[in-house]
Amino acid sequence: MRSALVIVCSLLIVILVAPMAAAQDELADVNQVTAAASGSAATKSAEGAPFDVTVIFTSIPGDPTAAVPGYAGDQFSTFDRPFGSPNGNWILTADTDRLTSEDEALLVNGAVVLFEGDAAAWAPGELVGFLDQKLGINDSGDWVFTTNTDGATTADEYVVQSLSGVISAAAQEGGAIPTLTPALTGPGPFAWGSTLESPVITTGGTVGFASDSIDGTATTSEDEILVLGTALLGQEGVTVPPGQLGSEFWENFDVYDYFISADGTHWMVQGDLTGSTTSDDVVVFDGTVVLQEDVIIPGSTFANPIDGSGIVGIFMDPGGNWFARGNNDTTEQDWVVRNGAVAAAIGDPIYTGATELWSDAEYSSGYYLHVGNSGGDWVIGGVSDGPTDSNGVLVANGTVEVAREGEPLDINGNGSFDDNAFINTFGNDDAVLTDDRTLYVVISVRNDVGTDIGDAFVSIDLSSIPVELMSFSVE
Numbered sequence: 001m002r003s004a005l006v007i008v009c010s011l012l013i014v015i016l017v018a019p020m021a022a023a024q025d026e027l028a029d030v031n032q033v034t035a036a037a038s039g040s041a042a043t044k045s046a047e048g049a050p051f052d053v054t055v056i057f058t059s060i061p062g063d064p065t066a067a068v069p070g071y072a073g074d075q076f077s078t079f080d081r082p083f084g085s086p087n088g089n090w091i092l093t094a095d096t097d098r099l100t101s102e103d104e105a106l107l108v109n110g111a112v113v114l115f116e117g118d119a120a121a122w123a124p125g126e127l128v129g130f131l132d133q134k135l136g137i138n139d140s141g142d143w144v145f146t147t148n149t150d151g152a153t154t155a156d157e158y159v160v161q162s163l164s165g166v167i168s169a170a171a172q173e174g175g176a177i178p179t180l181t182p183a184l185t186g187p188g189p190f191a192w193g194s195t196l197e198s199p200v201i202t203t204g205g206t207v208g209f210a211s212d213s214i215d216g217t218a219t220t221s222e223d224e225i226l227v228l229g230t231a232l233l234g235q236e237g238v239t240v241p242p243g244q245l246g247s248e249f250w251e252n253f254d255v256y257d258y259f260i261s262a263d264g265t266h267w268m269v270q271g272d273l274t275g276s277t278t279s280d281d282v283v284v285f286d287g288t289v290v291l292q293e294d295v296i297i298p299g300s301t302f303a304n305p306i307d308g309s310g311i312v313g314i315f316m317d318p319g320g321n322w323f324a325r326g327n328n329d330t331t332e333q334d335w336v337v338r339n340g341a342v343a344a345a346i347g348d349p350i351y352t353g354a355t356e357l358w359s360d361a362e363y364s365s366g367y368y369l370h371v372g373n374s375g376g377d378w379v380i381g382g383v384s385d386g387p388t389d390s391n392g393v394l395v396a397n398g399t400v401e402v403a404r405e406g407e408p409l410d411i412n413g414n415g416s417f418d419d420n421a422f423i424n425t426f427g428n429d430d431a432v433l434t435d436d437r438t439l440y441v442v443i444s445v446r447n448d449v450g451t452d453i454g455d456a457f458v459s460i461d462l463s464s465i466p467v468e469l470m471s472f473s474v475e
Contacts, residue, residue, distance in 0.1 A: 051403060051461065051464070052410070052461070053403060053423070053458045053459075054458060054459045054461070055410065055457075055458050057079070057457045058456040059076040059077050059079070059455045060411065060456075061075070062075075063454075065411060066454070069111060069112060070111065070112055074097060074098055075097050076094050076095070076096055076455075077094075077097055078094065079094045079427075079455055079457045080093045080133040080430075080442075081134075081430045082430065082457070083135045083136060083137060084433075085137050085138050085318070085434075086318045086373060086434065087434070088435070088436060089108070089109055089137045089138070089141050090109060090440055091106070091135045091137040092107055093106055093131045093132075093133055094457075098115070101117050102115055102116050102117030104131050108137065108143055109141070113162070116128055116129065116130060120147075121167045122158065122168050122169045123149055123158065123172075125151075126150055126151040126156070127149060129147045129148040129150060129156070132145065132199075134146070134197065135199065136200045136207075137201065138201050138204075138262065140203070142163045142164065142205050143201065144160065144162070144209075145159075146160070146197055146198075154174055155172060155173050155174040157173035157192075158196065159171040159172075159209050161201070161207050170199075170209075171196055171207075171211070173192055173194055173196065174191050174215075175191060176190070177190040177192055178230055179230065180225075180230050180232040181230060181232060182232055183232075184217070184225070184232065184235060185218075185238045186222060187218060188216040189216050190215060191215040193212050193213035193214040193223060194213045195210075195211060196211050197209065197210055197211075197255055198210045198255065198256050198257065200258060200259065200260045202228075202262065202263060202264035203262045203263055204263075206228060206229040208228030208229065208264075209226075210224065210225070210227075211225055211227070212224040212252075217237075219237070221236065222235060222236055222238055226253050226258060228267065233287070234269070234284075234287075236249065236251055237249050237251070241287060241288060242288050244273065244282060244289040244292055245292055245294070245295055246275060248273035248274045248275040248280070249273065250271060250272075251273055251280065252271050253269055253270075254269070254270045257269060257270040259314070259316035259322075261316060261317075261318055262318035262319070262374055267286060267316070268283065268285045268286075268314060268316045270314045270324075271284070278293070278294050278308060279293050279294035279295065280293065281293035281308075281309060283311060283322075290322070290340060291324055291326075291337065292306065293310060297337060297340075298340065300335075300342050302328055302342075303331075304329045304331050304333065306327075306329065307328055308329070310329070311324060311326040312365055313326075313368075313370070313428075313429060315372075317372030317374065317433070318372075319375065321339055323336065323338050323370040323371075323372065324370075325337070325367045325368075327365070327366070333346055333347075335366075336367050336382075338370070343370075344358060344367065345358065346358050346360050346366050350384050351397075351399050356385060357384060357385045358383070358385075360383070361385065363382075363383040367382035367383075368429070369381025369382075369428065369429055369430070371429075371433045373434055373435045373437070375435050375437075377437060377462075378433070379402075379433050379439060381426055389450075390406040392426060394426075394439075396462060396465050397465070400465055402439070402460060403423065403460055404423070405423050405424065406423060408421065409422060409423060409456070420447050420448050421446075421447065422445065424443065424444040425443065425444045426441060427442040437461070437463045437465070438460070438462070438463075439459065439460040440458070440459050441459075441460065442456070442458075443455065
């Protein structure tokens with residue numbers, strides 16, 4: 001873990017200060033109409049960012065951008081968290097206005113590749129079930145997801161992979177677990193459990209995931225594992241990750257909180273250890289505890305330890321840089337950490353020279369998003385102490401504002417802000433930053449009287465940020 005601030009050319013730091021869809025639910029009673037929202041052909045406000053937002057899809061009822069591609073008459077209703085690869089491939093799930101048994105879609109680079117309720121290509125005679133939101137995709141366009149089909153309940157959980165266009169099961173509930181290194185502990189024989197989640201995929205197509213309730217262990221306190229290919233990264237009740245306050249075993253791995261670098265050489269996960277519940281929540285990077293509940297962030301100037309349940313989100317970018325956000329005990333100080341160094345904290349300027357400060361006065365968590373790319377660029381999302389109608393902001397390198405709550409949107413792509421549509425909130429963790437500095441993000445949209453009119457999946461091109469402002473990096 002490195003805590004020094006280093007100037008590194010070609011590294012972009014994007015600090016997002018925009019409150020997310022779920023995050024700003026706490027602000028639902030606050031008037032969020034901006035000065036820029038006063039006319040149908042609004043221009044960006046003086047405090048707004050210079051980077052245009054390109055609308056890819058929306059869920060605005062009746063709008064052409066809400067149409068599900070390739071399925072006439074179907075419209076999007078919500079968008080889930082996007083995931084991406086370094087070269088710009090992206091994948092996400094979205095809900096539509098179809099029947100509830102078939103309304104969830106899986107999209108890859110803008111095309112629907114399957115729907116809930118479709119025939120499961122990897123399991124003849126079974127139908128695709130609910131699609132978990134945690135997904136993976138690599139530069140080759142290979143992707144992975146998890147689902148529960150309508151097959152036998154003892155064998156209906158799947159990790160599904162698409163490699164070179166061929167869809168198959170990477171793992172199935174009840175299926176034999178291959179020989180892992182190190183070896184699993186227990187009498188065996190070992191079979192995948194009834195929970196398969198948090199899929200990841202490397203550049204080379206190696207798939208990883210977590211599985212709970214596996215068969216073959218001596219007790220249920222040892223039946224959850226974390227794997228990458230045939231590498232066993234952790235087994236509850238068996239593995240003792242170093243760097244922790246004590247010498248406790250893994251007790252569980254948090255759902256959806258497993259990430260890897262693009263090449264698979266680095267990984268991170270959040271979960272709980274056995275022992276006292278006041279210090280059991282940990283973040284582990286490459287097998288070693290780097291953050292722990294009830295422990296002061298190493299190398300920080302904080303006087304208080306991380307609060308109980310104070311680690312609220314983690315992420316690893318394709319380059320292996322790790323992020324976490326949370327808050328401390330007593331002071332409730334909110335923070336974002338990158339590679340062990342505090343990258344942002346409540347009370348700091350939102351970017352160098354700014355008069356606005358990060359604040360948790362209106363959104364208790366302060367921050368809600370942190371992503372990066374393999375070039376070292378990164379993005380943080382949070383809320384400032386600015387006006388309540390525009391205090392969600394995106395900032396690059398700690399120096400350049402990228403986007404802001406209340407900015408007008410060109411929904412129909414005609415080059416004018418004449419759609420009576422404005423950025424409302426940014427979704428929790430709902431973003432991807434590619435190596436060419438394209439930021440994909442899910443937002444909610446409001447009109448000029450502050451009414452939420454739908455969600456949108458958008459992109460923001462950050463490639464025009466001056467090179468001198470792409471050189472600040474935390475290492």
